[in-house]
Amino acid sequence: MSLTSSPAPAARPPNTATPSRAYDGTSPFPPDGPAPARDGGDRLYLAVTAVIVVVPFVAVGLAGWLLWGSFIHVTDIVLALVLYTVTGLGVTVGFHRGLTHGGYRAVRPVRVALAVAGSMAFQGDVIGWVATHRRHHAFTDRPGDPHSPYRYGTHLRGQLRGLLHAHVGWLFRNDRTSADRYAPDLLADPDIRAVARAFPLLCLFTLALPFAAGWAIGGTWIYGLTALLWAGLVRIALLHHVTWSVNSLCHLIGERPFRTRRHDRATNLWPLALLSFGESWHNLHHADPTCARHGVDRGQIDLSAAVIRLLERLGWAYDVRWPTPDRLAARRT
Template sequence: MTAGEIEGTAGRKPRRAQLPLTYGRKSSTEIAFLWFFVTAPLLAVAAAIPVAWIGGWLGWTDVVLFVVMYLFTGLGVTVGFHRYLTHGAFKAKRPMRILLTVAGTMAIEGAPIRWVADHRRHHQFSDEENDPHSPWRFGESVPALAKGMLWAHMGWLFTRENSNSRRFAPDLVADRDIRFIQRNFVAFLLLSLFGPAVVGGLVTQSWHGFVTAYFWAGLVRVGLIHHVTWSVNSVCHVLGERPFRTTLKDRASNVWLLAIPSFGESWHNLHHADPTCARHGVDPGQIDISARLIWLFEKAGWVWDVKWPKEKRIDAKRVVTQ
């Protein structure tokens, strides 16, 4: 983020709606890093099953570190980046605000301000022309939709233009804690990848433990989180059920198969019908781990003003079937 983007232009400030959709361009270095952090974890996921069969390359230390890091960083995205920073589903005390932002950053899906700006833009133009990652971008034929799903899943990450954070995330641009985390994204990236490896090496007292922890709790964990998150962008805008009304072109859907690995994010139809709601899975049997964590935080007094679903409001958004 440039100083101009943070500080704004001199003189009177333009209205947010008048600001351009994009601001600045990704450098060639950023694109190269993107290629690495998209392909390396993906290759690790592809290699995970055969590697697991090799004796000594998957131990209990690796399993525990993988689970802990998947929960910490995955919930950092769903509770921290998404429901809190993007949509304001609750308010949080400063230590919790910082912790949730750090946890989301360590998922290595991008720095917080850029992530939030992209997602708010997505909601404003869901499945319309200016949506940064709609799978319907190229049309509705089978070839166009196949191309669109690949675009929505990961192709859009490589576009040069950045969503304008002064338009879509001015509250985060003005927050010094968030700006600090944004500026130090690379440090949190390294902590996310090598922190588990250091722990694995210390616990096993071996370089072997360092390498296996780096593989499982670092690369494989990042790869799985990436593709679960990106599946909400792609799969959950094409397949699934739509029991709630959204805007005319918005095709956000519920996909139950992704509910547990996405911590409840795949109850995507209700989320687009009521974006600030802290719970996405509102119907019986819809597991929403992120909402349960927010509930625990609320009970502990760490968050407040949680926007829980109200029955009348939810029923008013349901599609009426004849």
């Protein structure tokens, strides 16, 4: 999974080259070459990325300080849970399993609604998100992968540096992914293009909504501010780090019951299963990316798959690619 900001003015060419096939699986990735001089557009990209990444994280510290003084309301908790669920499923069910991998098809209103919900997660516009994630699958854990924890090699120092890179450092590289190459189907979809263009407004809306709801329910602007903090910024920060943990931890720690492609080290990490709505059953996902269910073994809770099943029963999703015993058996280690 990935997080990108709105497309920046061309500061460096989008990544379209095919990386070398000579990677041995343990060495640091070859250098990308000299970085071009930064212009105003590049600096704007980094500034926007810093705001998206840092402000919610700082809000967590502020929230901790406020919590110490019991400055939190039931309204804040309920709004945070509701918005975390809606925006998180927008990413997992909408951006990821639907638009990126085609694990199912949805009727137009549901397709658009999920794209809007995912955009409200503050993880970048839908087309950029999908393009980056498809590129991740094309070059998983080898040169070309935008956020592999193996970028700096497999020795301890390289792994620690790579973990930081895979979790958040890659966001600041401005290593843009070509939507023309990796998401031409979405570029051809006028509904999805409209949602992508609306991303800045949806970012404002995802913060204004808890503020307005908190004020309306609590009756004072204080309730609005605490709702903005907890159901806005803290909620965004938590979902950010859960998503980034799938990029980082779920390629370093956990079990690998299914075979993946050469160099692909995707793992299952059960502690993240509930918070990630089933995305941390990452090993099966990389073994069979179009499968609509990631948690396929006994006890593996996959809330995203449950939502897709509900949509299917309502007639709002179809052509769902559910796992079959034969496909799973063929991929077992």
